[in-house]
Amino acid sequence: MGRKSKQKEAILKVVKSTDTHPTADWVYEQVRRDIPNISLGTVYRNLKLLTRDGEILGLGGGDTAGRFDGNIRDHYHFRCERCNRVLDLDEPVDKTMNERLAQRLGVTVNRHSLEFYGLCQDCQSGITNDKAE
Amino acid sequence: MGRKSKQKEAILKVVKSTDTHPTADWVYEQVRRDIPNISLGTVYRNLKLLTRDGEILGLGGGDTAGRFDGNIRDHYHFRCERCNRVLDLDEPVDKTMNERLAQRLGVTVNRHSLEFYGLCQDCQSGITNDKAE
DNA sequence: TTAGGTGCAAAACCTTTGCCATCCC
DNA sequence: GGGATGGCAAAGGTTTTGCACCTAA
Numbered sequence: 001m002g003r004k005s006k007q008k009e010a011i012l013k014v015v016k017s018t019d020t021h022p023t024a025d026w027v028y029e030q031v032r033r034d035i036p037n038i039s040l041g042t043v044y045r046n047l048k049l050l051t052r053d054g055e056i057l058g059l060g061g062g063d064t065a066g067r068f069d070g071n072i073r074d075h076y077h078f079r080c081e082r083c084n085r086v087l088d089l090d091e092p093v094d095k096t097m098n099e100r101l102a103q104r105l106g107v108t109v110n111r112h113s114l115e116f117y118g119l120c121q122d123c124q125s126g127i128t129n130d131k132a133e
Numbered sequence: 134m135g136r137k138s139k140q141k142e143a144i145l146k147v148v149k150s151t152d153t154h155p156t157a158d159w160v161y162e163q164v165r166r167d168i169p170n171i172s173l174g175t176v177y178r179n180l181k182l183l184t185r186d187g188e189i190l191g192l193g194g195g196d197t198a199g200r201f202d203g204n205i206r207d208h209y210h211f212r213c214e215r216c217n218r219v220l221d222l223d224e225p226v227d228k229t230m231n232e233r234l235a236q237r238l239g240v241t242v243n244r245h246s247l248e249f250y251g252l253c254q255d256c257q258s259g260i261t262n263d264k265a266e
Numbered sequence: 267t268t269a270g271g272t273g274c275a276a277a278a279c280c281t282t283t284g285c286c287a288t289c290c291c
Numbered sequence: 292g293g294g295a296t297g298g299c300a301a302a303g304g305t306t307t308t309g310c311a312c313c314t315a316a
Contacts, residue, residue, distance in 0.1 A: 109251040
């Protein structure tokens with residue numbers, strides 16, 4: 001599954017230690033504090049490896065999503081359409097849906113992703129908040 | 134809401150007439166059959182406009198998703214992790230989830246997106262099928 | 267020792283944008 | 292006429308890759 005490196009460990013630690021669902025570039029900036037000459041390519045490579053190995057999740061499923069999630073517990077998301085913040089939800093995850101669908105369609109279902117879209121509290125009240133990406 | 138053009142109409146027609154959830158580039162190739170000198174920029178511009186106007190959907194919600202859906206009925210998706218095919222599902226859409234979440238979190242919820250991931254029939258049987266993107 | 271990882275920089279993609287010509291209303 | 296739209300090409304942003312050099316096992 002690949003050998004250890006301080007770069008990979010630092011990257012994993014950054015992703016695990018935030019709930020901001022960061023982009024590759026944000027991770028890069030954070031890791032740079034500890035390893036100033038790390039390269040962005042290394043960050044991309046390791047995020048992809050960590051995603052494949054199931055140590056982190058690619059948001060929206062897969063490693064092409066552009067944002068990552070260190071929380072690999074099954075959970076859902078709420079995304080603010082204005083500031084693009086992503087919140088983890090505590091809603092219970094219903095895995096029976098997977099089986100029902102698998103039977104009905106004759107496919108294999110590994111997982112599902114449920115995301116809600118709307119305006120977060122800050123953005124509703126207009127306090128806000130540049131449109132971030 | 135913007136004026137008419139044959140380019141925009143052709144683009145809409147292409148997206149509406151397929152259930153393959155095409156990328157901008159695929160749409161471009163199709164439209165080119167009718168309008169050989171249409172430019173890719175025009176396709177992007179119009180896909181964005183059509184998405185904003187609600188005439189088509191950006192997959193995964195929004196217009197940054199890279200794939201589009203001419204079916205604007207509320208519906209869910211199944212995505213094959215091997216061949217990346219996307220299937221429309223007939224599952225009933227449960228809008229009460231939106232309200233429950235909105236109340237609990239104090240946010241505004243406009244919609245949600247539910248995607249299942251797994252292997253489609255072809256990819257299970259190994260008949261398949263290059264990894265498309 | 268050596269497969270695998272790293273840094274760097276270039277390349278590859280994908281999407282947006284500026285500019286001017288053209289078209290609709 | 293005048294603002295919207297289109298074609299073209301250049302610019303932007305993000306992600307991947309080739310390569311020579313390291314490093315963990």
